Amino acid sequence: MKDLFSDNSSLYQQARPSYSAEIIEQIMLHVAENALAWDCGAGSGQFTGWLAPYFQQVLATDLSAAQLAQAPKLENVIYQAASAEESGLDDHSVDLVTVAQAIHWFDFDAFYAEVKRVLKPQGCLAVIGYGLIEASDLRLDQLIQHLYKVTLKGYWDAERRYVDECYQSIPFPFEEQSVPALQLKYSWTGQQLLDYFQTWSGLKHYVQLTGLNPLAEMAEFLQQQPQQCYEVQFPVLLRIGQ
Template identity: 65%
Template sequence: MKDLFSDDSKQYQRARPDYSPAIVETILKYVNRRELAWDCGAGSGQFTQRLAPHFQQILATDLSAAQLAEAPHLANVHYEAAQAAECPLPSQSVDLVTVAQAIHWFDFDSFYTEVKRVLKANGVIAVIGYGLIQAEQTELNELLQQLYFETLKGYWDAERRYIDESYQTIPFPFHEYTTPTLSLDYAWPAQQILNYLQTWSGLKHYQKLHPEQQPLAALLDFFQQQNKQQYQLHFPVLLRIGSVSQQ
């Protein structure tokens, strides 16, 4: 598993989208018991804190100790730095495994072997993510698309394609449930958008190789010419839910 986000853990925690209650509600429809959950690839705890009110105990793991240090302190949550395929929990002890915006970095085979080891009979796995940011304002959306598909073409890690393919091409060796179409909807000021873009791994790779260039120049010019306080944005939700045996 790659660690691309430790260096900017505080910015990642502040700038990344939050997860909606609708995502959690959709997942919990399939979870019969709520004693223990494992949130793998938890980062700074964005999804962990959404799960916390619904479980007696949660283990949140991540490769990055720096990311976990930014996570909120919750009484029923234990954070631990660990590889995705090295869960410290006993076999058949977990009711729900979640992975939010991280599974595309995992070694699928070793992770799924660990998932099947720790899940109880009829335990549930939920893979969550969000796709490319979309703006309602046409000109802004075109600039975001240009940045993603043109300026940063060739600078994304190969694993990013799984997000572009809506997680539909990742292996998923479980009994799978049908999920609704969901999106994360926001009204963000210009600085929030720019802060979010700075967390993109593709942008980090570009800036490392071309420190003299400004890949966000067109967006900076656009925002300077606007007189808008906020911009309406949407992130398509990627969601796959399954169980180790059919319920």
């Protein structure tokens, strides 16, 4: 499992999308008991907070202690630095395992072996993610597409393709449940958009290798109307297995 997000963890926590009630409600339709959930690759707790009201206890793990330090402090949540392949949980002790926007970095075989070890017989795995941001403003959407597909081409880690393929190409050795199409929708300022793009791993690689600012054209466009909010959305990637 790679750790690409320890640097500037506070920006990641602030700028990344949250999730939604619709996502957790869909997942909970398939959960038999609510004693313990394991949120793996929890980062700064974007999805952990959605789990906490539904479970007696939540274990949130991540390779990055710096990321976990940014997560919300919740009474029934334990944060622990651990790999996806070695949770430290007891055999058949977990009702739900979740992975939000992280599974594409995992060693699939090793992680799934750990999931099958810790899940109860009626336990459930939910893999959650979101695809490329889309904007209703045509010019902004063109700039996003150009940034992602042209400027940063060749700077993304190979694992990013699993997101581009909507998680449909990841192995998924579980009895899969049907889920509806969902989206995350936001109204973001130009600064929120720029902060979000700064968290992209491909953008970080580009800056490190070239020393150039790939957001210059985007920033120039957004600064024309600094108070404007832009309607954006992310397609939700959701696979649920038992």
